[in-house]
Amino acid sequence: MMEENEIYYAYEMVFDKPAVPESDIECIGFDKAYIQDYMTAYNAAFYPMRKALDIEPYNWYSEESAVLEKAADTYMFIRDGKIIGAVACYGNEIDDLFVVTSEQGRGYGRKLLLWGMNHIREKNLNPITLHVAAWNQGALRLYESIGFIVRSKEKIKWRYVSE
Numbered sequence: 001m002m003e004e005n006e007i008y009y010a011y012e013m014v015f016d017k018p019a020v021p022e023s024d025i026e027c028i029g030f031d032k033a034y035i036q037d038y039m040t041a042y043n044a045a046f047y048p049m050r051k052a053l054d055i056e057p058y059n060w061y062s063e064e065s066a067v068l069e070k071a072a073d074t075y076m077f078i079r080d081g082k083i084i085g086a087v088a089c090y091g092n093e094i095d096d097l098f099v100v101t102s103e104q105g106r107g108y109g110r111k112l113l114l115w116g117m118n119h120i121r122e123k124n125l126n127p128i129t130l131h132v133a134a135w136n137q138g139a140l141r142l143y144e145s146i147g148f149i150v151r152s153k154e155k156i157k158w159r160y161v162s163e
Contacts, residue, residue: 007135008053010156013148015117016127021146023114027075027087034076035064037083042067045098049135053156070096075119077112084108087116094120094130097139109142117146 030038043059050058061067067074074088074096085099085108094116099108120128130148132139133156 007133008156009134009153010131011134011140011150012129012131012152012154013143014127014129014151015146015148017147018121018125020117020121020128021114023111023118025077025108025111025115027077027112027115027119030071030074030076030086031078032068032071034078034083035067038076038086039064039067041083041100042086042096042098044101049133052135053133055156075116077108077115085112087112089116089119092120092124092126092128094128097130109139110146113142113146 039061042061046060047058050056050060070088073090074086076086077084083100084103086096087094088096094113097109097112097116099106099112117128128148129151130143132143134140134153
């Protein structure tokens, strides 16, 4: 059981093995045709965490230009013409991994993570890193199940508790 103030931490995690399990999905580079769907899905995926931790703005993306700044490193998983999820790969870092709410719990988060890790491994064998809020215990368990280990922990929000 996590202590109440523990949710205000983020972990830097690292995967330092050369081999990465395969993923059975294919992602495409960011496609502007899906930009509104991407913004909606991204905001819906991260809103609960941002709200619980009181990190404003709760809906991160409100302008297309902010999405386009990161588009070169963002990859989408599209099925039947709909975005299922996405992952960003910045050098050796996995970031902005999400699955649309209606598709969560079906293994797509794992598949997107593995796809991103393999994408990084195509370039080099350096350790792969990511950051996860302690609040997001499901993601933390997923990352640990793949082989990521916590390298460091930092406070992301100070909470004032009155006596």
